[in-house]
Amino acid sequence: MTPTELVLAAVTAIFVDADVDAARTLLAPGYIQHNVAVPTGADPILGFIPVLEESGIELTTHRVITEDDMVVLHNTYNNAQALGAETLVAFDVFRVENGQVVEHWDNLSVPPAETVSGRSMTDGPTEVVDIELTAQNKALVEGFISDVLQGGAPDRITDYISTNTYMQHNPLVGDGLHGLGTALAAMAEAGQEMAYTETHLVLAEGNFVFSASEGTIGETPTAFFDLFRVKNGLIVEHWDTVSEIPADMSHDNGKF
Structure with missing residues (x-):
């Protein structure tokens, strides 16, 4: 198999x-x-x-x-x-x-009853296409993680995310760059600023690129698992799951 x-x-x-x-x-x-x-x-x-x-x-x-x-x-x-x-x-x-x-x-x-964008945490395109662009799309998302999510060069966000189409499946974030900026500002104002510190996995097939990262929301250790869909050299859609990383686990292997 x-x-x-x-x-x-x-x-x-x-x-x-x-x-x-x-x-x-x-x-x-x-x-x-x-x-x-x-x-x-x-x-x-x-x-x-x-x-x-x-x-x-x-x-x-x-x-x-x-x-x-x-x-x-x-x-x-x-x-x-x-x-x-x-x-x-x-x-x-x-x-x-x-x-x-x-x-x-x-x-x-746990998925909420309602989301800001009106999309669920799982709906949207499922077909893997553009296999020949796998390496290019993976490099794009790796750059986005380094420059934007980890703060290396956040002003380069439009080099990675489409300014015309950015469909959001995170329950708390609206569509487009405006929706993302609004959500991040609200989190920061509430003392729950989101920070990515290390990315452990980046895996890609065609138009889909997945990453597994750790960081914090406020002072809480947090795991961020993200899935991006890339089209025409830009990120156009995003799904994720976010959860707290507990201090105590049922093994010694760690979250990552």
């Missing part, structure tokens, strides 16, 4: 079919876990599958982005009380090695 097929098979075994035996063949015994609430290793996942089945959890995968041995899924979990909320939007990131899934990162957010 390709990395994409392997990851989708593993997720299906765990969350859809509740097939412990299939999941056991797909997950490496030493599976490295970065979900802050789940112990590391395959056994905790395998042991939790009956609980997930009993809960009636439902998984919807909206987008799949693959780069080499890394696969990103943009997911919604419904009936997800076993994971901590009725509904959760997540970015799940998996690393594949030697025909098994060997590592997992994620970031989960």
Whole structure:
């Protein structure tokens, strides 16, 4: 199986079919876990599958982005009380090695009833196109992260984000550069200024580029998982999940 097929098979075994035996063949015994609430290793996942089945959890995968041995899924979990909320939007990131899934990162957010832009946290285009532009689009987003999100040269924002079309799926941010500026100003005024300090993963396929970063909102350590859609050399759409990084986790692997 390709990395994409392997990851989708593993997720299906765990969350859809509740097939412990299939999941056991797909997950490496030493599976490295970065979900802050789940112990590391395959056994905790395998042991939790009956609980997930009993809960009636439902998984919807909206987008799949693959780069080499890394696969990103943009997911919604419904009936997800076993994971901590009725509904959760997540970015799940998996690393594949030697025909098994060997590592997992994620970031989960509870979607609100309403968003500033009127868009949900998951709707919008899903098709991967412009494969030949993958490297170019990845470099664009890496520049945006360095110059704008990490503050290297924030005045260059229009070199990266379209001034005509910037569709926003963050629940608290409106469309366009004006919507972004308004939200950031309101956060700063409330003492909740957002800062990106380090980006650990940037993965791209065609028109989609994903990044996993850490930083702060106010003084709270925060994980930012972002997905950007690029068109004609500029970022035109953005999805994300944002969550606090707790001091205590169920393992020693860290969030990243």
